[in-house]
Amino acid sequence: xxxRHLLIVAHGxxxxxxxxxxxxxxxRIGELRDPxxxxxxxAFLELAEPxxxxxxxxxxxxxxxxxxxxxxxxxxxxxxxxxxxxxxxxFAERYPDTRVRLVSHLGASPSLARTVxxxxxxxx
Amino acid sequence: xxxRHLLIVAHGxxxxxxxxxxxxxxxRIGELRDPxxxxxxxAFLELAEPxxxxxxxxxxxxxxxxxxxxxxxxxxxxxxxxxxxxxxxxFAERYPDTRVRLVSHLGASPSLARTVxxxxxxxx
Numbered sequence: 001x002x003x004r005h006l007l008i009v010a011h012g013x014x015x016x017x018x019x020x021x022x023x024x025x026x027x028r029i030g031e032l033r034d035p036x037x038x039x040x041x042x043a044f045l046e047l048a049e050p051x052x053x054x055x056x057x058x059x060x061x062x063x064x065x066x067x068x069x070x071x072x073x074x075x076x077x078x079x080x081x082x083x084x085x086x087x088x089x090x091f092a093e094r095y096p097d098t099r100v101r102l103v104s105h106l107g108a109s110p111s112l113a114r115t116v117x118x119x120x121x122x123x124x
Numbered sequence: 125x126x127x128r129h130l131l132i133v134a135h136g137x138x139x140x141x142x143x144x145x146x147x148x149x150x151x152r153i154g155e156l157r158d159p160x161x162x163x164x165x166x167a168f169l170e171l172a173e174p175x176x177x178x179x180x181x182x183x184x185x186x187x188x189x190x191x192x193x194x195x196x197x198x199x200x201x202x203x204x205x206x207x208x209x210x211x212x213x214x215f216a217e218r219y220p221d222t223r224v225r226l227v228s229h230l231g232a233s234p235s236l237a238r239t240v241x242x243x244x245x246x247x248x
Contacts, residue, residue, distance in 0.1 A: 006244060010198070018199035021231050028237040037244070068244055074134070074198065074230075075142035106198075107145050109243040113152040117161070119233040120130060120192055 002065035002099070005039045007055050009084055010072040012044030019048040022072060038064070042072075045079055045087075052087040060098055067098060071105035080105045126223070129163045129188035131179050133208055134196040136168030143172040146196060162188070166196075169203055169211075176211040184222055191222060195229035204229045 006029065010022040022042050030040035039062055043055025050058060059067045069088060071080045088100050106112065130153065134146040146166050154164040163186055167179025174182060183191045193212060195204045212224050230236065 008240065013199060013201070015199070015201055018201055021199050025231070025237060025240070029240055032237055032241060034241050034244075037241070070240060070244055072198065072240070074196065075137060075139070075145050077137070077139055077142055103244055106240065106243065107149070109239055111239050111242045113149060113156055115233055115235050115239045116132065116149070116153055116194055116196070116230065117156060117158050118235045119230065120158075120161070120194055120227055 001036075003038045003063050004036060004066040004068060005041060005059040005062065005064035006037045006068050006070060007052075007059055008040065008042045008070050008072050009052055009055070010042065010044055010048075011079060012046045012048035014047055016048075019044065025072075037068075045083055052084065053091060056088075056091045056095075056098075056100070060095055064098060067100045069100060069102045071102070073105045074107040076105055076107065125160075126189035127162045127187050128160060128190040128192060129165060129183040129186065130161045130192050130194060131176075131183055132164065132166045132194050132196050133176055133179070134166065134168055134172075135203060136170045136172035138171055140172075143168065149196075161192075169207055176208065177215060180212075180215045180219075180224070184219055188222060191224045193224060193226045195226070197229045198231040200229055200231065 008026050026040050026042040041055050043050050043052045071084055073080050132150050137143055150164050150166040165179050167174050167176045195208055197204050
């Protein structure tokens with residue numbers, strides 16, 4: 001199986017704690033040790049580092065042959081529909097040997113409804 | 125058991141499709157028919173209807189004795205830390221007989237890491 005990395009792409013915030021929340025989530029996902037995912041990285045569309053190009057290049061430098069890009073967004077707005085795909089197209093032109101696959105954004109995740117109920121259950 | 129309603133509070137967007145994504149999620153959560161949740165409603169902090177006060181009042185009109193408020197936000201910024209609690213405080217003063225409980229925002233949900241991996245698995 002090719003070495004597959006997961007890149008979580010978030011919007012990025014001027015508030016560093018918000019960016020750190022995303023980084024912590026990336027670490028938690030990595031700790032789940034999904035057998036199909038070799039490594040998990042995070043990147044930001046703007047306002048935080050690494051950028052999407054830098055995050056993708058980091059995956060390549062770590063040996064990724066395939067990168068799955070997960071938009072950590074609740075809604076399918078312009079960022080999800082245009083900005084992220086454009087960054088991936090630019091990457092594909094520079095790294096034609098690395099397969100990149102964009103999957104649905106978080107807000108479209110089929111298990112999100114269950115996640116919300118579990119979040120409620122954690123506190124009540 | 126008291127009649128408990130769940131109010132999903134999202135930011136709200138000028139893009140109606142984004143608000144509709146939230147409304148659809150609310151419906152999916154309702155369809156899960158959690159035995160502890162009598163009814164599920166959504167409300168928006170700004171830019172969309174119903175507002176948080178209107179969403180809370182709707183729950184009361186439907187017979188809620190207890191309302192669980194779930195911030196549908198990825199990060200614990202000002203909206204989660206200040207704006208939503210302020211709206212709940214104002215509500216509590218008007219409706220002292222209705223119990224309102226604010227739970228953690230989506231980004232802090234313990235099962236979110238698993239949700240992301242499941243989202244990846246849906247496509248790869």
